[in-house]
Each structure stands twice: as C-alpha cells, then as structure tokens.
Amino acid sequence: MRIIVIGGGITGLSAAHRLVELCSDKNLPLELSVLEGSDRLGGVIATRHSNGFLIEDGPDSFITNKPWAIELCRRLGLDSQIIHTNDENRRTYVVRRGKLVPLPDGFFMMAPSRFIPFLTSPLFSWRGKIRMLLDLFIPPTGQLDDESLASFVTRRLGREAFERVAQPMISGIYTADPEKLSLRATMPRFLEMEEQHGSLIRAMLKERKFEKQLNKAESGARYSLFVSLKNGMQTLIDALAARLPEGSVNLNHEVKSLKVAGRVWNVITRQGKALDADSVIITIPSYSAAKLVEGLNPSLAEDLSRIEYASSAVVNLTYKTGDISHSLDGFGFVVPMVEKRPLIACSFSSVKFAGRAPEGFALLRCFVGGAVQPEILELDDSKLVETSHRELVSLLGIKGQPVFATVHRYRKSMPQYYVGHLDLVARIDNKVNGHKGLVIAGNAYGGVGIADCVHSGERAAEAVLKAAC
16 A cells, blocks of 8 residues: 655654554555655654753643543553653643732633632632623523634623633633634533533533542643653654654655546655655645645635634743742743733743753743734744743743743644634535545644644544555
8 A cells, every 4th residue: 555644743643653553453565655845753843952951842741631642652652751740839820910810729721610719819800700600690592603712701701701811721722812713613612511501610510529529620720631751742753753664754855746647646746756655644734735735626725725824933941940039839821912911821841841951940931923913923033032031020020031042933833723613624524535545634623732633643544544445
C-alpha cells in the first residue's frame, strides 16, 4: 500500500505512526511518505533547552480526559517521561482593575460549584454574583440552532460572568473572540448541562457531589487533567519520528499539486518530486488544503477556505525569583478584554511543571495576539518583549530586567470555530468522502488540542486502511 501523509505536525505524525502500527499488526506491506514543507517536524510543538531552562515555544501540556495523547505516549514507551502539574498552588488568577485576583475554588470555566468561595470572592460585584445565581431559575431555551459562546454565557450567567471569566478563559484556549465562537463546537458539555439539569450551577453542584463521593473532587481549573513530558513536548515528536520507516520523512517538501487518475493519486512538490499513492492524508491547515483540492473539487476548496485562523505569539521571559514581588503561588493568570491590556494570558511555567527553570529563577510564558488583538503582532520581537515585560512589572511587581527572552510567532495557526462550524465540517466530510483514497485531518475540524490532533490523525489512518482492505 502506497500512502502519502501531507504535513509533519502532530496530526500528520500521529497518522503516519498509526499506519505503521496497523500495517504491522495486520502484516500488510506499506510504502509510506510524509511530506513536510518546513525544515523540521512537529509544527507548533517545539522545545528548546537553554542555560538550564526548558522552554516550550508552543503547547506545554495536554489533557488526559481525552485519552488519545496519553495512550499514544504509553504505546511509544514514554510512561517514565509523563509528569503531572505540581500539587501545590493549583490556582489561576484573573486580572481585575490591574490586580491579580484568584479564581474562586470550585469555579470551572464559567460557573461555580462551591458557594462560599464564590460569594466571598472579590472577582465579581454583588450585582454580578446575584445575576449568576439566577442561573438556578432560568429555564433552558430548548433551541436547536447553534449559539455563540458569548450569547450562551450571557444568557445563563450574565454579562459580568462572561467578561470577567468566560471570555478570558476561552480566549486563553482558542485565542478567539467568544462573540463568534460556536458553543456546540467548542464547549458542548455546558450545553449538555443546560439540557440535562436546566442550570449550569445545578449541574456543577451535582457533578462535584458525585466526584466527592469518588474522592476525586478538585477545585479550580482541574489541573490534575494536565500532563507534560519531563524533557519537553518535543519528546513526543521525536519518539513518533523514530518509529517511522527509514527514508519515509521528507523535509522541505511543500506540496504543489494534488491530482487523481483512476484510483492513483499523484502528488508533486515544489521541489519537483513526484509521487504516486493509493491514498493521501492531508493534515496541513485548511486554507492550504483548499489550494491543493481546488482543481479536484472547487466546492470542497471553498468550504475549507471558510475556516478562519488567528495568529498569536508566545513570549518566554526568565527572571531571578528574587526580582519578583508576587509569590507566584499559582499556575498563571488570564486577562479579560475589559481590562484593555496587551496580554491574553501568562503561564508560570516553572511553577506549573518541575524542571522548567534552575533554582533561583522563574520562567514565565506570555501569550499575545489572537483574534481579539491581532494588531499586537505588528510589533517586532523587541517590542513584544518590552510590552510583555512592562505588563509583568505592573502585575507581578518585577524589579529587574529579564535574564533573557524569546519570541515565537504562529501565523494563522489557530482555527476559529465560529457559529455553524459543525455544519461546515459535516459538508467538508461529505465532499471528501466522495473522493476514494482521500482523507483530511487536523485541528481545523474536531478539536484544537494535542489530544484532539492525535485522535484526528489516527482516525484518518484507520479510515484509509478500512477503505483499502
């Protein structure tokens, strides 16, 4: 079987590895080619080691309640590399009027599951708290149409809950504008809570009671769900690449055209390499995939082009702990748009995971840009560092200059799941299914996290083999 995987990010590598696994299990011959347009594998995942610091330019962790990434790590023999967040200081701060205020214990994303911490928290006004409690009495609408996340939170919990918590928490995950973000595509769990319990707060209380009975109750942002790898997320990329057949990976091979003649797919790279295959798995961003299929299916290309993307940057700054007035007794903070500050969020990396900074130093990761503040990315690297440092001086009471700083930009890397996204993806799937031997996967369709990307890639591999066998 001749199979080409276009794209060497986490989705493409997961697809390629799953192909190798399945063909080995079934004793099927496989001729595999992974075509990656850049000079490295991994896409947004990249780890660097410098002066005793472990710096993640991209994602620094993945969640375990979606099992695909952790199961992959175990199949790769990375069990000893898996590390959890530190047991202490599992809390998140929210900026309010220029100060860091802890998110109340038991507050998950947008709704409380404990009354006392919520009612005594200075994060919300009394008017905002009363409005949020009205969620207990507001009946579900029963509407079937998709709804924006902003509309849903405001309808159930009020504007203050949206502006102070939901918006910054969601923007921290999706770098998106919640006014446009689809609830069904991003946070379907909360819609299910409304439908099943009639109230988000009531659902959270029942869920907490159940978890408490199982001795699994945890407050805050449920950090026990997040894990990383001891030597960085690049470990996962390297392990996947090492399992692929020798010579199957082709770096600096951007695909120029994709055609099909009968049942044979023809792929030509901009470097002039031509390959034939029985099946092709496309894992590059949807706007790039649209260009490849334009001659094949203009309607499919148009739908793929409808998925918009946001750009962002990660600014890593390192400091002497003695220069930081704040106790850093949390895993980071998020910044509501109403605060009118240039940061989306900041992660206290050296607090969140062990081994990220030498003794006496702190590593802080600032996130800027996204759909809500794209103009920030027009600044050059030195200005991004200066801007991020200035914000940390104001919010954390930092006295000294950074020991060193790095900037990594991600242009059009985060797909935006706007209202109607699931219908759009269904149309794309239907049109792709009309082309035997073609599968499209990636973070543009069914989830943006690492676990989602692993799942998407592995499902693509399974679909290819199922259709061929």
